[in-house]
Amino acid sequence: MRVQTFSRAQILQDFTFQCQALAANDNRGFKQEFEELSDVGKDLSTRAGNTEVNRGKNRYPYILPYDHCRVRLSVQYSDPYSDYINASFVPGGGSERDFICTQGPLHHTMADFWRMVWEQNVRIIVMVTALRHKDIVFCENYWPLERGTVYHGLIQVTTMKRKQSSDYFITTIHLRQRDCPTERIITHFYYPSWPDQGVPKDPFSLSAFTEHVRQHLDTLPRLGPAVVHCSAGIGRSGTFVTLLWLMQLCARGIRPDIRAAVEDMRLHRMWMVQTLQQYVFVHQCLLHWLSRGTGGTAACSPQLQGATLNVNYIQDRPHSSSGRGGRGRRKHHHHRQKTPSDQQQSTAQHVLHPGNLLRRLLPSSTLFSSGSHTS
Numbered sequence: 019m020r021v022q023t024f025s026r027a028q029i030l031q032d033f034t035f036q037c038q039a040l041a042a043n044d045n046r047g048f049k050q051e052f053e054e055l056s057d058v059g060k061d062l063s064t065r066a067g068n069t070e071v072n073r074g075k076n077r078y079p080y081i082l083p084y085d086h087c088r089v090r091l092s093v094q095y096s097d098p099y100s101d102y103i104n105a106s107f108v109p110g111g112g113s114e115r116d117f118i119c120t121q122g123p124l125h126h127t128m129a130d131f132w133r134m135v136w137e138q139n140v141r142i143i144v145m146v147t148a149l150r151h152k153d154i155v156f157c158e159n160y161w162p163l164e165r166g167t168v169y170h171g172l173i174q175v176t177t178m179k180r181k182q183s184s185d186y187f188i189t190t191i192h193l194r195q196r197d198c199p200t201e202r203i204i205t206h207f208y209y210p211s212w213p214d215q216g217v218p219k220d221p222f223s224l225s226a227f228t229e230h231v232r233q234h235l236d237t238l239p240r241l242g243p244a245v246v247h248c249s250a251g252i253g254r255s256g257t258f259v260t261l262l263w264l265m266q267l268c269a270r271g272i273r274p275d276i277r278a279a280v281e282d283m284r285l286h287r288m289w290m291v292q293t294l295q296q297y298v299f300v301h302q303c304l305l306h307w308l309s310r311g312t313g314g315t316a317a318c319s320p321q322l323q324g325a326t327l328n329v330n331y332i333q334d335r336p337h338s339s340s341g342r343g344g345r346g347r348r349k350h351h352h353h354r355q356k357t358p359s360d361q362q363q364s365t366a367q368h369v370l371h372p373g374n375l376l377r378r379l380l381p382s383s384t385l386f387s388s389g390s391h392t393s
Contacts, residue, residue: 023271030308032273037301045298051277052297058284062086072102075130077121081250087286089118091133103130104251106287107243110263117259118243119287121251122147122157129171131160136173136193139242141204144231146258147248148210156214156249161191161206172196185211185223188230207231212254217299221306224299228261229307232269235262256283256290260300265307276300 024032040047066072067082076082082104083089089105103120104127110116118138122145123131135143147156162168162177169175176192191204209227211218218224235244248254260283264274280297283290291297 024273025271026268026308029268029273033305033308037305048298049294052294055281055284058281059084059288066102067104069099071099075102075127076104077124078250081121081252081288083287087114089134089138091130092137103127103134105134108259108283108286108290110259111266114286115243118245119251119255119259120245120247122247122249123160125158128158128160129173132170132173132175135204135245136195140245141202141238141241142207142235142244143204144207144244144246144258146209146212146246146254147214151214161189169196185209186227205234214249217295221303224261225303225307228258228265232262232265252287252289253292253296256292257296257300259283260291261303264304268308274304
């Protein structure tokens, strides 16, 4: 089966029109879509995270992994609870386990974090939070910032080199189990400039960082999932994974559907893309990224840019249970009306709808017609 794909310019044109429609009337479309996502996943079980012996392993008491997709560590010393870590497998375009989204390690969970990295054969870690701000700790320092070695349980963590960009750091880490000759190389992407109360300073900054990670992922064999974390592992982490996944789709000529991606991720970890501001910012970043190399600029959508100034900020870091709400069953949502351009999509393109594509491998080049476009 050959699949119709679209040029980057066509995807940009259609996506710009979509964003402008969502931003009209004080972001009415964005608000409606985000509100429709509010109950997704609330009926899913979190028994393991709620178990009394595991509660102290959670950074925030109401941010828990769903049982059906939580990462399970190997059991140690016959302790059945030693398999728990506040981490979830989430989809990202290839399978339902492309990424692990997790909380920033606590002091007493750093050994579990590195054990997870080793057991899941992780080669990339993406950190999208500062370690701390003033007296608030968002994440423990779980790797050496400069050259050196630390031990976390049986895992030896050695920082070999560190490169700095304008907004982020890239660290090469050598990982090995104590008394084991096998060594693995981990690439650690650290983006500390994403503030806890807000979004990055501009779409260019996050788009450039995400594109760097995307290109690095494309050079690696698919050995294990990439780990992504912020403080709670839901808001900023979900925003990053959504953006990277949709970049991958667009690079293969497939139209993005942000709402479908967020809905699917929220079925794997609660509150992914936690705030309306983050939801709008994903659109901004993707719009900016698409405009590169098409002769357009991010300013091609002034209506969207102006509208984002009216978004009320909802804090990314939860402090109480009030934000979680009841665990009612997920609503049946009504999707937005399709535009004429949507209706013209072929049946084959419909099969590759992002909501479905999340659950299987991205189509190989043999599926695309000879006129396919990639970026």
